[in-house]
Amino acid sequence: MSALLQERPAVAPPTRAAFDPKAVRRQFPVFARNPGLVFLDTAASAQKPDCVIDGLAEYYRADYANVHRGVYGLSARSTARFEAARDRVAQFLNAADASEIVFVRGATEGINLVAQAWGPAFLKPGDQIVVSELEHHSNIVPWQMLCHRLGTELVVAPIDDGGALDLAAFAGLLTSRTRLVAMTHVANVTGGVVPVERVVQLAHAAGAKVLLDGCQAVPRLPVDVQALGCDFYVFSGHKCYGPTGIGVLYARRAVLDAMPPWQGGGDMIRTVTFAETTYQDAPQRFEAGTPDIAGAVGLALALDFMDGLGMDAIREHEAALTRHARSALSGLPGVTIVGAGAESVGVVSFEVDGLHPHDLATIFDQHDVAIRAGHHCAQPLMDRLGLVATARASFGVYSDEDDVAALVAAVRAAQRLFGLVSAR
Template identity: 50%
Template sequence: MTVTEESAPRLDAEKIRKDFPIFEQTVYGKPLTFLDSAASAQKPSVVIEAEKAVYETTYANIHRGVYKFSQDATEAYEETRLKVQKFINASSHKECIFVRGATEGINLVSQAWGRSTLQAGDEIILTTIEHHSNIVPWQILAAEKGAVIKVIPVDETATLDMDAYRRLLSDKTKMVAVGHISNSVGTINPVKEIIDLAHAHGALTLIDGCQAAPHMQIDVQALDADFYVFSAHKMYGPTGVGILYGKEALLDAMPPWHGGGDMISTVSFEGSTWNDLPYKFEAGTPNIAGGIAMGAAIDYLLDIGYEAIQAHEDMLRDYAMEKMAGLNSVRFIGTSAHKTALISFVMETAHPHDIGTILDRQGVAVRAGHHCAQPAMDFFEIPGTVRASFGIYNTKEDVDRFIAGLQKVMDLFG
């Protein structure tokens, strides 16, 4: 999937960088080199201003007021839902549920679908390289229902063993929950094949798309995903808002998870009835300004274009890995042939936290640790890695400063 600079669609990262106010400052007197977008991406001015404008001009609670501010806020919030529908190619806006983030989306499915569906002995399939958010909710559910969790192994490159997956599937499999892209090692999983094989055995699928949404076009209908989750904050939007996509028939059949205002049709002490989709799963006052600003983030990404984004980020990844390969102390963790713009590595002579600290003094922000993926670290028999992850605002100069920082680590630790 390597893309050369000559064949790549043009993305002017220096121009894009000017859209992000945070890059106007320095860190320890050095330019900020932010290589931790996989954890949470920085925010462009259009997103910041969109959220600010809500509080300054049209803020009111939504779905409930007959006055102009409430109607305007409702219209802007629901406009984001329509943008999300188009963004992921959902068949209906009813299939796009606002949540606080992907973690809440996974918990919603595990509880609302799982509690009403799973029986003792049923099986849930995960992968070795899942984020904790796509492990722990299923463990809680399995413990409650007496279900069994099975795990797809990976090889030494962190590529899923698809033959092993085929052997794990059976008529007991009820859910296959897989990350579209690994947050810890960057592997792009073959989710379409995973979904098709699960469906052939009568199982449902949930895809954690947190690491995919900033980097590639998502088409839930083409994937035939039953559920798909992602968070706004990783795709240059605000924190505290994300999306759960679910096929309408599945969402219709699921009971609510949270109870409260807006998710009801009628309430009495004799009993209550539920609102229609999507509101059945949206109890209480949501992150209104964040939801509206998420729409601005979607517009911003689509204006740049995913072909240009992926080509630019792949170029940076390849450039960085080529430079890093010349440092004899570096060992890459996760070298799948299908890999996003994320590099996870260790150095023989320095602990990941020491590397991260030294890089920070050079103005370079990376993540060091297990990346909420301890089973993946256990597989590679390491406590953690250093992770450099690229975004639309990164440049070759960022890579060069990163490499210079690693050279400083080598000079200090030998």
């Protein structure tokens, strides 16, 4: 690669301002276009701020070309933007080096990459993979598929009756056969914050690698992968105010270097003959084909946006709002909150006696309150809780106490409509 192609724009330090959710909200055009919208489905996918939307449009207007291959100036600029995005992600996660960042389509693809590349290379029949009852399907199904293929065993760590990971039970499941622990950082159904530092310590003491699903954590908490000590960490751009179709797999460089490629194609190769192919070093070895260049650029802009607000401030804001919502909802007759353990952030799941969550969400929509209803891609957790589905309200940087008041009012309206409480 030429010196020109290796040049990358410097990552500008974020501009920090006082956190004000109403001021933040004004940076999201969806709310101006949809007056009165109370958006409480950020855990599914976050809305996008002007800086991301405008930055993506400007990239397409001024700098777009395919990356890594072109020798002309426009391609060099595009390559620099793409690789600067990798640097930005590494900085955001405090990775030791940008080469530990692999761009993928989302957290689901990142988990599948580990399952399909690392798994067959390092697992054998009789080995064990440990997950928890809190997991999203994306952190269950790839491991099930791998176990069926290799003859490995999937072991499930339980939660306690309060909705928290049972750490003692988890520790008791770890054996000399445990090769991987795959666990969420923040549960997508409950918002419960898992003590992943302790999970990593226990797993490493047993000789196992650790993959953490950070989809709900990265938008809400400061994440330092070196401090966590995990071997893999995944998250999706669209949940942290960035574009859809882009995600990140972080892996320690030594782990990446030991993994064979998963997909084959352009840009992950060094040389190709009909007899043999040699491959690029990580991370390019795992990025076959034309990547989502604009998605990476947009993700970097989203990370700048969040850092500008301050990750500690975001955590404090969303944790306080979550506590307020749990308190307000639990004060209503006929409403039951799903347990989330000692600490939760950003998400509240609940039931309303006599109302199916889908009916509840439909009624809420008539009041401009957007929530998620269903099993939230966590059917095993629903089975553990003895539920078919829940209603889920999830918050973002643009959410405030007025949104919680609207949520409470919508519950009361639904109960009145079905005669479950007094019409007064």
